[in-house]
Amino acid sequence: MSKGPESRVFSAPCAVFIPPGTAHGFHFAPNSEGIVATVLADRLSLPLATDRALSAFFSQTRIVPVDGVDAGEGKHIDHLFRRILAESMEGSVGRDLMLDAHVTEVLVWLARAGARATLPDDGGVPTxxxxxxxxxxxxxxxxxxxxxxxxxxxxxxxxxxxxxxxxxxxxxxxxxxxxxxxxxxxxxxxxxxxxxxxxxxxxxxxxxxxxxxxxxxxxxxxxxxxxxxxxxxxxxxxx
Structure with missing residues (x-):
């Protein structure tokens, strides 16, 4: 028996990651603003294969609040998304290489922010x-x-x-x-x-x-x- 669609509510400022192949849709509140970046699955394969923690974190849909992170870190994440938007609209030399670098950096920052946001109550003390x-x-x-x-x-x-x-x-x-x-x-x-x-x-x-x-x-x-x-x-x- 198949499960029905799942609804998840999120509020700005945040970043939403949806894995390749996941059916999805959005319903935005009036006057919402943001950047939608669609990345080909093969462009994600190398950074996710390189780091086990990244691969595990981004194996499912993630909603990462940005308001709870360090102010400088939040600004940096926002800057990276805007650089991705700018690079995608330009035809400069090395555009694809720069986009890959920005996407990888975004993944790392979001995984770090997401990991801190989901630490267990014991403070995440490692075994x-x-x-x-x-x-x-x-x-x-x-x-x-x-x-x-x-x-x-x-x-x-x-x-x-x-x-x-x-x-x-x-x-x-x-x-x-x-x-x-x-x-x-x-x-x-x-x-x-x-x-x-x-x-x-x-x-x-x-x-x-x-x-x-x-x-x-x-x-x-x-x-x-x-x-x-x-x-x-x-x-x-x-x-």
């Missing part, structure tokens, strides 16, 4: 395991290019390899090895799309001694080669 996951993610960010073993990270966090994998699967839904692979792929994607660096040089910069192995690794993780991925994504940027 021991969530704290260990944050430590792991910090370590991965610092060392992922070095291709360290899982044991290296377990020792730094102060737990066994089995414990660290349990924490990673419980808190992040992936093993430590999978988290490391994701970080390498995310870095590779950014370099492939936004830099002219040759694939071979990208491989070396990510700690791969053999560019051919990097190609196999990337294809195993994404289903395509680095060269084909770069070509496809750059065509999307200029379309």
């Amino acid at each position: 021991r395991d969530s704290g260990r996951l944050q430590m792991l993610e910090t370590l991965i960010a610092a060392h992922f290019r070095e291709h360290r073993s899982v044991g290296f990270y377990a020792e730094k966090v102060g737990v066994s390899v089995a414990q660290l994998n349990r924490i990673a699967r419980q808190e992040a839904g992936a093993s430590v090895t999978q988290l490391l692979a994701r970080r390498l792929v995310d870095a590779a994607r950014r370099d492939l799309i936004f830099t002219p660096t040759p694939v071979q040089a990208i491989a070396y910069s990510l700690g791969f001694q053999d560019p051919a192995y990097f190609n196999r690794f990337f294809r195993r993780q994404t289903g395509t080669t680095p060269g084909a991925y770069r070509e496809t994504e750059r065509r999307r940027l200029v379309s």
Whole structure:
């Protein structure tokens, strides 16, 4: 039995995020003002794939009040939306790249504001395991290019390899090895799309001694080669 449509009430100032593919409609009060930004789903894929917290936050419709955030932060969010509007109306060089950058920044600011607005009554004090996951993610960010073993990270966090994998699967839904692979792929994607660096040089910069192995690794993780991925994504940027 299908559910009927859900109605949600919101008031300004706020930002509303609606995930791709979600049927929706609005009924605005007279004299309402605002900006509607429609972003193609493939333009959201890279920033949401890059950060687990962003992906989780924007997996559903979100209404983020802006009046409760820091005044400077609220003005910055408003400024970003206006920059998106201005860029979309201009034909300047690099417009699509600038729009992607502004959209990514908007997503990050809204997720941060939304997370603070929905903290639990206990103040959102992290559990021991969530704290260990944050430590792991910090370590991965610092060392992922070095291709360290899982044991290296377990020792730094102060737990066994089995414990660290349990924490990673419980808190992040992936093993430590999978988290490391994701970080390498995310870095590779950014370099492939936004830099002219040759694939071979990208491989070396990510700690791969053999560019051919990097190609196999990337294809195993994404289903395509680095060269084909770069070509496809750059065509999307200029379309």
